[in-house]
Amino acid sequence: MTGHPLTQTEMGDGVTVSADSVEDARRIFEALSAGGTVLMPFEPQPWSQGFGLTKDRFGVTWVIDSPAAE
Template identity: 75%
Template sequence: MKVVANIDFDGDCREAFTTYAKILGGEIRAMISNRDMPEMAEGVPEDRLDRIVHAWIDIGDQALMGQDMQDFSGRKGYSVTVSADSVDQARAIFNALSEGGDVLMAFEPQSWSQGFGMTMDRFGVAWVIDSPAAG
């Protein structure tokens, strides 16, 4: 069994997932827009045809899905957590996701971790970045 988080966007899913694939070393498996499915896009306004209806990134043995919502109502009550293999990897991911966003908790050592931080990326997605336990 695999449990996969699915993130809603307001028209910037393609850009976000391209960015996430680069930062997290993932491979985009799917990036399907309304325009790619003409049989289902009937009645979709022209300015929404390039919105993503299904995006999928494989990241190691994990995955992340997303889509642009036709009636996006924002995000509340969730975050995506990355448990990195090293403190250097965690710091690099944290710094890349923080670019253009808002740091919610600075990346620094904690009693349980060599490095831990929280950030809201430029797409409005909350991320928790953790590294291996402190020695």
């Protein structure tokens, strides 16, 4: 990782995280999902190399996104 690894934007009761790489995004998603509930598995999407939605063990909803596919 170089520089600041992610951008965080608060959205109501949830948080969106845009990581610099699909690897960072997957690592963040897996860490936040531990003990929580996966709402949408982390998978490639037409707009992203990896995207997922999870609720952590404290009930906070997280949207995790990685850069667009090249």
